[in-house]
Amino acid sequence: MAGEKPQEPLLNVRDLSIEVATRNGPARIVDGISLTVDKGETLGVVGESGCGKSLTMLSLLGLLPNKISVIGGSAIFKGRDLLAMPHRELRKVRGGEIGFVFQDPMTSLNPVVRIGQQVMEPLLYHRNMSRAEARKRAGELLKLVGIPGAEERLDNYPHELSGGMRQRVMIAIGLACDPALLIADEPTTALDVTIQAQIVDIVKELRAKLGMSIVWITHDLALIAGLVDRVVVLYAGTVVEDAPVDVLYENPAHPYTRGLLASIPRLKDEGAEKLSSIGGTPPEPGRRPAGCAFAPRCPIARAECERAAPALEPLKGGGPHRVACFAAGEIAEAVA
Ligand SMILES: Nc1ncnc2c1ncn2[C@@H]1O[C@H](COP(=O)(O)OP(=O)(O)OP(=O)(O)O)[C@@H](O)[C@H]1O
Ligand SMILES: [Mg+2]
Known part of the structure; x- marks a missing residue:
């Protein structure tokens, strides 16, 4: 509209570069990536294995592995640079304002902790809920992601659920604190094709209900065709x-x-x-x-x-x- 400033993107990554320290000196892994995610937008990020999809997203959350570091760029999220934020503040953003679902459900869910406790954790940490409140909310979240018998599932361990159900739990954890942005890193690659499609449908439904922005990382352009706005x-x-x-x-x-x-x-x-x-x-x-x-x-x-x-x-x-x-x-x- 005339006179109105164009809306700032929710996330604005500029010239992000990441290096890994090797015996022969630093090697560039991510080389000046710029991308934006608008409010309410779903962005697909695609590319072959090893192109830097995961490290790009991990860098935004301050979760880069050893020997890998950001050497330049900025990532403005709601007006603040994630890459320049003190660790303590970034921990509040991570899992709170930015939810995430990682590549492999078996490594992301703790096998020896009950499902309910794992869904409750972000609520206890970010929302200061009492245990009773958090447990109630955890049950609602499992229902929201379409897990049958949600409340009874709270006391299950991850191995008692199928791969598709575990991935739904991961999504419930990612969405627990009503994040403005959900980062999903190949959340369906370990699953078979019908289950993959179900997960995509669930996320579409949740987006319509909750209105969050999404970054969805994938190899599979066909799978995300009906989900993403931009690639x-x-x-x-x-x-x-x-x-x-x-x-x-x-x-x-x-x-x-x-x-x-x-x-x-x-x-x-x-x-x-x-x-x-x-x-x-x-x-x-x-x-x-x-x-x-x-x-x-x-x-x-x-x-x-x-x-x-x-x-x-x-x-x-x-x-x-x-x-x-x-x-x-x-x-x-x-x-x-
Ligand atoms: N811990 C690590 N130490 C050294 N190099 C790494 C490490 N993790 C990743 N890399 C290198 O960084 C590059 C990018 O890795 P990244 O995991 O971001 O790729 P990706 O696009 O997510 O791939 P995939 O589709 O297989 O998940 C790869 O070439 C990899 O060799
Ligand atoms: Mg990856």
């Missing part, structure tokens, strides 16, 4: 494409994204097949080529791609579709 594609620690989900499916402009999407129409006279047919593997941290990191695997790489890394820029005409590829404009036209 950020990572390759070797950089953002190569950022677009509304329908735009990304219909008009992917980075050769890597086109590789990830199996059913993309072929460009005339150029190989635009599945990634499996592109072949090769991403560069290891510390061995990134000088130019575009994808160039060695790219079916349409040319000389300039080996000289410089393309910046993430809006496709011509501006708008929300941004791509880091020298050939992006041509590809977008050809696919259209």
Whole structure:
């Protein structure tokens, strides 16, 4: 509206870089990632194994493993920089204002602690509830994520539940304190296909009820098609494409994204097949080529791609579709 300032994103990550200390010196794992999540928006983050999805999210929560550290950038969440926040304050944000669900349910739930206690913990820590209040709320939360016989389940141990039910418990823990943002890191990869779809449906329902923003990390673009509003594609620690989900499916402009999407129409006279047919593997941290990191695997790489890394820029005409590829404009036209 005229005169109104555009709304600040809920989360605004700028130029985030992460390094790992190795015997041969520091190696760059995440190289200048920028991304935003708006209020109420669901963002999909996709990319091959090892591209930096998990470490990016862990860095925001102050949970990076040993020897891995943030070396630059900012992450403004509700006006405050998560990366510059004292540890004690970040602990209040983590699990309170930002809920999270990690990759593997068996390592994330404590096997020797009853389900109820694990759901109660964030409520006791962040909300100062009494044990009785927290237990009541925990029962409600398990019901909310569709666990049958929710109240009786509170006294179960994790191994007494199926994988799908355990993952629902993880989501209940992530949502316990009514977070503004839920970060879900491949929350369904360990599950079979029907259960994966059920979890996605549950999260959609919860989003409609609770209105939180979501970052959903995945390998599986098809699974999240009906869930996410926008997708950020990572390759070797950089953002190569950022677009509304329908735009990304219909008009992917980075050769890597086109590789990830199996059913993309072929460009005339150029190989635009599945990634499996592109072949090769991403560069290891510390061995990134000088130019575009994808160039060695790219079916349409040319000389300039080996000289410089393309910046993430809006496709011509501006708008929300941004791509880091020298050939992006041509590809977008050809696919259209
Ligand atoms: N503890 C660690 N020590 C050293 N290097 C690590 C460590 N954890 C991750 N890395 C390196 O950092 C890179 C990014 O890892 P990250 O876990 O963020 O990838 P990812 O995109 O989440 O992959 P996946 O899809 O397999 O979960 C990888 O190349 C990996 O080799
Ligand atoms: Mg990961």
